[in-house]
Amino acid sequence: xxxxxxxxxxxxxxxxxxxxxxxxxxxxxxxxxxxxxxxxxxxxxxxxxxxxxxxxxxxxxxxxxxxxxxxxxxxxxxxxxxxxxxxxxxxxxxxxxxxxxxxxxxxxxxxxxxxxxxxxxxxxxxxxxxxxxxxxxxx
Numbered sequence: 001x002x003x004x005x006x007x008x009x010x011x012x013x014x015x016x017x018x019x020x021x022x023x024x025x026x027x028x029x030x031x032x033x034x035x036x037x038x039x040x041x042x043x044x045x046x047x048x049x050x051x052x053x054x055x056x057x058x059x060x061x062x063x064x065x066x067x068x069x070x071x072x073x074x075x076x077x078x079x080x081x082x083x084x085x086x087x088x089x090x091x092x093x094x095x096x097x098x099x100x101x102x103x104x105x106x107x108x109x110x111x112x113x114x115x116x117x118x119x120x121x122x123x124x125x126x127x128x129x130x131x132x133x134x135x136x137x138x139x
Contacts, residue, residue, distance in 0.1 A: 014055065017094045024120055028097070029096065058092040059096075076109070
């Protein structure tokens, strides 16, 4: 589950991210990103920013029926929680799932999300090697 401070809620936040931000298309996802600057917030953005990078999801009926859409959205939310530490604090990200996202496996969707964020110039930390745990996380 993605904690509350990391979610986009209002239509205006989604619209601003999609219209004013950058966009990159992958095979099964489209990643929209908008980085806030302090002068924009001070100049009258009516919505106040709180928390770290925030994520929003768009999963339309083209992806599948309600069961499939909810399944895709849950997987995408889990992926957002995995990459939240890799993004700058003032960033809003909207992920639009394309119809292929319903049949793609989670590892592939995560790879597409990370490469999209990297190509947009947002990723701060390198991608961890698969199957390896950081030294402090060993049990």
